[in-house]
Amino acid sequence: MGQDKAALVYEGHPQLDRAFGLLASRVSRCFVSLREDQKTDVVRCAYPAIIDRSQDIGPAAGLLAAYEKYPDVDWLVLACDLPFLDATTLDTMIQARRDACFAIAFRSEHDGLPEPFCAIWGAEALEMLSRQVAEGSVAPRQVLVRDAVSLLSLCTPGALDNINTPEERIRAEIRLARCQAQS
Numbered sequence: 001m002g003q004d005k006a007a008l009v010y011e012g013h014p015q016l017d018r019a020f021g022l023l024a025s026r027v028s029r030c031f032v033s034l035r036e037d038q039k040t041d042v043v044r045c046a047y048p049a050i051i052d053r054s055q056d057i058g059p060a061a062g063l064l065a066a067y068e069k070y071p072d073v074d075w076l077v078l079a080c081d082l083p084f085l086d087a088t089t090l091d092t093m094i095q096a097r098r099d100a101c102f103a104i105a106f107r108s109e110h111d112g113l114p115e116p117f118c119a120i121w122g123a124e125a126l127e128m129l130s131r132q133v134a135e136g137s138v139a140p141r142q143v144l145v146r147d148a149v150s151l152l153s154l155c156t157p158g159a160l161d162n163i164n165t166p167e168e169r170i171r172a173e174i175r176l177a178r179c180q181a182q183s
Helices: 015-024 060-069 087-095 123-134 140-144 166-182
Strands: 032-034 049-051 075-078 103-107 114-121 149-152
Touching: 015 075, 015 087, 032 060, 049 060, 060 075, 060 123, 075 087, 087 103, 087 114, 103 140, 114 123, 114 140, 123 140
Parallel strands: 032 049, 103 149
Antiparallel strands: 075 114, 103 114
């Protein structure tokens, strides 16, 4: 992207503000995952944080830092680059939560695989991720491909479309403007 995705402004607000707001009203406590070098970042320092302990393992570091700090809770995890995510999508996932599943995720509209960064990760799933990372594989999605994951279909098409390039951001801004004009 060439820019900090959390600081990208959509509809007048940095994406991190929007994501945190969607989560905070649905969970008892909400945190932002930070790398050590992000602790003083202006956008991030306004929020309670959990600092990643591992480097060079990508987004798995945030999941594992949360698990290490609070190992006995389930984590509703949300990426900061989902400008189309809506309350209905999060509420659907929360309502689908069952004790028999160690994780709940949406099935990707693009490849049919679980979306690891709009998901509920239980302690068992995070323990599996910890073992997987120790063995050298840092891809959280691999854990969610297992049988005990509840996979949901999206009720809002495109809700989990993420933004990774400047071109995708331009298309996202156009799409958001159209949605706003229709409402």
